[in-house]
Amino acid sequence: MLIRYKKTFEKIAMGLLSFMPSEKDLKRLLQTIKQYETEEKWQLFLWKVDEDIIGLLGGVWVDNQTFQIQHISVNPSHRQLGVGKNMVKACKELFPENEVTANDTIKAFLNKCDREEADS
């Protein structure tokens, strides 16, 4: 289930964010988490299964209509099990009136999710 980020999840969120190629640098990682904590347009979610947080999805409202995913990451022990795709699906269900897009890094994964959703 997708839950909203809050400060108590900071450490786990930073750990998941650090799997993103763009977030390897600690300074950058701290800037990113601060952006999600302070800027209204930036929204961060975590994927919770039972009591474990195993995934993260974050993005920015680029306009009133469009939520652009900037970060998506799954704990390596839980990859290839559909968590990433389920997070994308849950994000679209959270914003049913809006368009969910992705930045260049995530575009290919989002396209894959869209294709598989269309086929199912």
Ligand SMILES: CC(C)(COP(=O)(O)OP(=O)(O)OC[C@H]1O[C@@H](n2cnc3c(N)ncnc32)[C@H](O)[C@@H]1OP(=O)(O)O)[C@@H](O)C(=O)NCCC(=O)NCCS
């Ligand atoms: C990308 C990521 C979130 C996928 O999470 P996941 O839970 O393993 O994904 P799912 O199990 O839902 O889907 C796996 C499928 O996505 C594909 N996939 C993984 N990364 C992909 C990418 N960057 N582009 C396109 N497809 C990708 C896999 O090959 C697999 O394909 P298959 O279903 O045909 O076997 C995860 O690999 C991750 O955390 N990577 C590190 C963070 C990162 O680099 N994020 C940005 C890249 S999207």
